[in-house]
Amino acid sequence: MNHPDPEFDLRAYLLGIATAPAEAGRWTVQRQLLDRAAGTQGAFSGVARFSVADDDGGLAFREEGTVRWPSFAGPASREYLLKPAGRADALDVFFADGRPFHRMSFSPEANLDSHWCDPDTYRVTYSFDGPDRFSYVWDVRGPGKDLLLTSRLERIGSEA
Numbered sequence: 001m002n003h004p005d006p007e008f009d010l011r012a013y014l015l016g017i018a019t020a021p022a023e024a025g026r027w028t029v030q031r032q033l034l035d036r037a038a039g040t041q042g043a044f045s046g047v048a049r050f051s052v053a054d055d056d057g058g059l060a061f062r063e064e065g066t067v068r069w070p071s072f073a074g075p076a077s078r079e080y081l082l083k084p085a086g087r088a089d090a091l092d093v094f095f096a097d098g099r100p101f102h103r104m105s106f107s108p109e110a111n112l113d114s115h116w117c118d119p120d121t122y123r124v125t126y127s128f129d130g131p132d133r134f135s136y137v138w139d140v141r142g143p144g145k146d147l148l149l150t151s152r153l154e155r156i157g158s159e160a
Contacts, residue, residue, distance in 0.1 A: 132158035
């Protein structure tokens with residue numbers, strides 16, 4: 001796994017400097033969905049947008065696209081708020097309603113986190129895949145769910 005420079009600024013990375021200013025902060029998202037218990041697979045394809053949310057250095061994160069699952073196919077979206085985590089290489093992720101979710105970071109000592117959502121545990125691993133690509137994997141286990149969700153993001157407007 002690649003690791004960013006020790007002086008890495010996650011907020012600046014997510015906002016980015018795209019080829020066209022209108023594309024700043026925009027990433028394509030490809031997500032593979034696996035329900036291990038049911039043996040079913042699905043996919044999400046869309047766009048993620050990171051934009052300045054407020055004066056304290058926070059970012060709004062909105063994802064929109066299309067999900068294809070055996071029981072549903074159609075539009076899907078979600079929103080989060082990312083706030084400074086006291087270190088440049090990390091951001092704390094909150095649900096849109098303000099509840100804490102997890103920490104986002106690519107640094108080796110902080111790229112793993114978890115979130116307990118009664119009755120299941122969500123574990124996330126973030127990977128820095130280069131200046132215009134990153135990925136993360138959610139491993140969800142418990143009596144309610146047994147999922148593996150693999151997301152790959154690529155900056156829109158990059159030469160990648």
